[in-house]
Amino acid sequence: MFKYHEPVFRPPAEAASAIIQATLGCSWNKCAFCEMYSSKQFKTRSFEELKQEIKFLAKVLPSTKKVFLADGNAFVLSAAKLMPVLSEINKNFGRIQRISSYALPKDILAKSYDELVDLRANGLKLLYIGIESGDDEVLKLQNKGETFTSTREGILKAHEAGIDTSVMILTGLGGEKYTEQHAVNSAKLINTINPKLLSSLNLSFPYGVEHYKSKFQGEFIPLTIAGVLREMQMFMANLDLEGTIYRSDHVSNQLVLKGVLNRDKEVLLNQIEDALANTPEGLYPDAPMML
Numbered sequence: 001m002f003k004y005h006e007p008v009f010r011p012p013a014e015a016a017s018a019i020i021q022a023t024l025g026c027s028w029n030k031c032a033f034c035e036m037y038s039s040k041q042f043k044t045r046s047f048e049e050l051k052q053e054i055k056f057l058a059k060v061l062p063s064t065k066k067v068f069l070a071d072g073n074a075f076v077l078s079a080a081k082l083m084p085v086l087s088e089i090n091k092n093f094g095r096i097q098r099i100s101s102y103a104l105p106k107d108i109l110a111k112s113y114d115e116l117v118d119l120r121a122n123g124l125k126l127l128y129i130g131i132e133s134g135d136d137e138v139l140k141l142q143n144k145g146e147t148f149t150s151t152r153e154g155i156l157k158a159h160e161a162g163i164d165t166s167v168m169i170l171t172g173l174g175g176e177k178y179t180e181q182h183a184v185n186s187a188k189l190i191n192t193i194n195p196k197l198l199s200s201l202n203l204s205f206p207y208g209v210e211h212y213k214s215k216f217q218g219e220f221i222p223l224t225i226a227g228v229l230r231e232m233q234m235f236m237a238n239l240d241l242e243g244t245i246y247r248s249d250h251v252s253n254q255l256v257l258k259g260v261l262n263r264d265k266e267v268l269l270n271q272i273e274d275a276l277a278n279t280p281e282g283l284y285p286d287a288p289m290m291l
């Protein structure tokens with residue numbers, strides 16, 4: 001009988017998608033801020049199992065247009081393993097328009113340009129990438145396992161093969177000490193890749209700040225709500241993009257922002273400025289919000 005291996009995570013934009021767990025957990029599973037898959041051992045799943053699940057889901061969700069391959073970074077699978085899964089999805093879901101998954105830049109770099117083009121031709125059109133930061137120091141303290149350069153190269157390689165990306169930056173990731181370099185270098189990285197979609201999420205502490213501090217490999221001073229807004233302001237002010245859809249509307253965000261960059265940059269900056277003017281200093285995200 002079909003059953004998901006909990007917990008299951010998917011991007012907000014995949015709420016209406018059929019979810020197929022091509023892998024379980026995250027192959028990296030070492031980022032200091034991330035507890036998403038700490039209860040799971042990374043595993044790939046057999047093609048036979050996936051085939052049964054795809055058939056079942058296509059039968060119960062016949063009008064599905066989008067399929068999301070979970071878990072953490074299903075794109076770690078080689079092109080040789082992904083291709084039959086994509087073919088099976090295309091064969092069974094009559095109305096399929098897009099297949100997507102989470103990916104790490106190293107998962108993209110491990111594939112050849114021709115493999116990426118083939119995957120795109122078989123429906124893999126979008127990769128979700130948690131960049132988190134464009135600052136090498138913050139990335140290292142987080143144990144992200146990626147750098148400014150690896151992230152840029154991976155994402156540009158996907159774009160070159162026709163695969164779009166939706167990327168995420170984590171506001172507050174380096175705390176007060178690293179706020180400026182995190183904001184400025186994240187914007188610098190985003191400017192070099194010009195993704196289709198960009199989201200700002202806020203660092204949150206599911207197991208408390210002390211737990212996070214024990215994993216962060218440097219001095220961590222959490223940002224206040226005003227500090228979060230100032231970091232978003234710095235990040236936004238340094239962005240220079242063409243047609244990127246920007247969102248900060250995750251449950252973790254203190255301020256909801258939506259627009260297209262650069263077109264709406266001034267409007268978004270004004271919204272941050274207004275929020276800052278109405279936010280007292282010294283309030284932390286867990287405290288009652290004034291926005």
Ligand code: SF4
Nearest residue numbers: 026029030031034072
């Ligand atoms: S790579 Fe992504 S899913 Fe894996 S530990 Fe890091 S943030 Fe979490």
